[in-house]
Amino acid sequence: MFAVLLLGIVSLLIYSIVRYYQYTAKYPKGPLPLPFIGNLLDFDFKTQHKTFDRLGKQQKGIYTLFTPVPYVQITDYQIIKEAFVDKGDDFIGRPTNKVLQEAFTFAPNAGVINSNGDNWREQRRMAITIMRDFGMGKNLMEEQVRSSVGEYIEHLNNIEDKDNVDMRWPVQVMVANIINEVLFGYRYKHGDCAPLMKYVEDFNYMIDHISDSKGLLLGMGFPFLTELPIIGWYTYGQFKDAMAKINEYIVHNVERALKDYNVEDEPTCFVHAYKQKMAQNANAYLDQENLMGTCADFFLAGQETTTTTLRWAMLIFAKHPEIQEKLRQEVHSVIGKDRLPFMADQPKMLYARACVLELQRFANILATNVQRVTTKDVEIRGEIIPKDTWVNADIHYLMANDTMFENPEEFRPERYICQDGKTLRKVRYDLIDRTIPFSIGKRMCAGEGIARVELFLGLTSTFQNFKISPRPGHPIDLEPKTGQIILPKPQQLRIQKV
């Protein structure tokens, strides 16, 4: 009897393993997954980009990791382009996984970043239209950025102990004020921004927690676990709770903006304009939940990303004084010291443009691209990717490893400049094409226009006005903190007015 039972169990096990490998064989080949747990043992979630760097080098531009859900990685630029641009509509989805949709959003399928189908299309179109009405990519938005940059420079000027400055909050407030003003119509004063600091701290707490959590992976791989008592908290509930705390900021600010707003009046911020379009019945998809969701997405994506990039800039340029000096000389010779830069100065500032490109390449801040999902079975380079598969177009890997970037571990803006010293290297080497921190295709970053203005003006203004260097005896540490967003470790710098 026991022998029969044992035989039955072994047969069932062998059958399940065979079925498992039949299932994994449907995806592009990658490192061999173990039955049921896939490649989890191969994966360090705290330093995901390092795992992807290590595994990507052993593969041929496209492969699958089982985490344990199948997760297709694309590391080759031409394949990313083929997928996200040539076959863009087939890769346009975001995961519908319960944990991601319910715990990490304002509401499932609301807003822009995580929504799908017609709702995504309409939210994105409407958000970009409203932003354009407020001048995104035009002079009006540039004026808001310049004004916030001006306050930041003034704040740095007023710091008494310039030998020990943590640039984190000055940069964060400068960047957050821009999107806060666009969305909600007001700004914070440096030094008086407790609600903003609480938002950022709550967000960072959640990010730290995610990178540490096996529970999250289990919840995503086996959604039934999220329904169980206690286990449900570790696999889902704690993240939903953390996200709700973060979103209190959004709810409060949307309500604040709408309190005295009459839809007959001229809108003065994004919330007003969205509400007015709702009242005009401009679009069946416009409702309160999507208003909140879109504001939540733009606020989150709109400040943490550019802030982190500029925080890296402070450390990298402090570590490379010769590059900092060369940038400053260009700024002083084109603009002088008496006014802040304009975007119109950019064409005359080749070195500054190369510095921004190299900064975004070298200090790319997302450990993985935002996950996409295939909307149907799709063939890429002879490999079939089944419908509903998660895809990571690994822009981090690309910018850190593509052989076009000679010695990619070096910070060297000159790599983007032709030998004539007058042009960027687009034509000959396609380096700029491969520098894609905002991703590519129809779902690429919706805030690229604002981000580019913030990065150019933020970087050039800082070094126009200050020399930034390490404190004596405290060398710069460029090893990042672990996590989904690649953050610098907190460290203080010395700033000197020039």
Ligand code: HEM
């Ligand atoms: C250095 C700054 C930034 C970087 C590196 C960055 C990068 C990205 C990336 C890689 C994506 C995913 C694109 C894809 O799925 O292919 C994305 C999406 C997005 N970003 Fe950015 N971003 C930045 C700044 C901003 C800013 C300033 C805003 C808003 C003002 C913003 C709003 C968004 C939104 C709404 C999406 C979702 C787009 C969609 O799903 O349709 N981002 N960003």
